[in-house]
Amino acid sequence: MKSDLYVLAYHRVNDIRDDILSVSTKRFREQISFFKSQGYRSIALQEAMTKKPEERNIVITFDDGYQDNYHCAWPILKEFGFTATIFVTAGYVDEKKQFAWNDNPVTPQELDYCLTREQIKTLTSEGVEIGSHTITHPFLAELPLDLAKEEIQGSKSMLEDIIEQPLFSFCYPSGSFNDEVRNLVATAGFKAAVVTPGSNTGKVSPGDPYTIQRVGIYRDDNLQSMRIKLSSFWRLASRTSLGGSIRKLRRLIAN
């Protein structure tokens, strides 16, 4: 593997669900331990985009804001001195119900719910970056612009009210965006946005801080498949000059 920066996209880490988005704690620990052993330093997306880059950096992101991020992933990350960026679906905070897109036939458990305000505050105080994943997780590119704007701006205000600092990063739910949505995210004051591996509706431009690509890690990824994904990501990134553009982005945002 060779890169100055990898951005990984996880959703869930737990041992109670067998869906594609849920990585077991054993696998997650193996993956984090691997990066540690390879000398990677884990930084939040905000730091990756604003600070002077180091030789080997990795950004670990989580989409949706599941409570298992707090209960299962965070203790492992802490153990290895790693951090994360979590994109929270703001309308579900403190709601004791499943996300609408989950239809587990079994009774939902706490780990299936969204993070609570208190958990978000604790994670923030321990160095985790909180980003926005809208209020209700809609397909933004399919919404009338005024509703898309409300999802983007409203989620920013809701989460800033909890963490008491400005939000930096945004994640398009299901990779649904277009030029108008991208511009709404920028106008709302976000400085960076990530897209979703394999399912983006909009144009991903290597030099654009609002379409940062990630490597998706799922239930079936073992160390070997993860390494293959990262290598092919790097080859592709080299071809499309993503590596250089990350450095360019950092300068752009730092100024």
Ligand SMILES: [Zn+2]
């Ligand atoms: Zn999502």
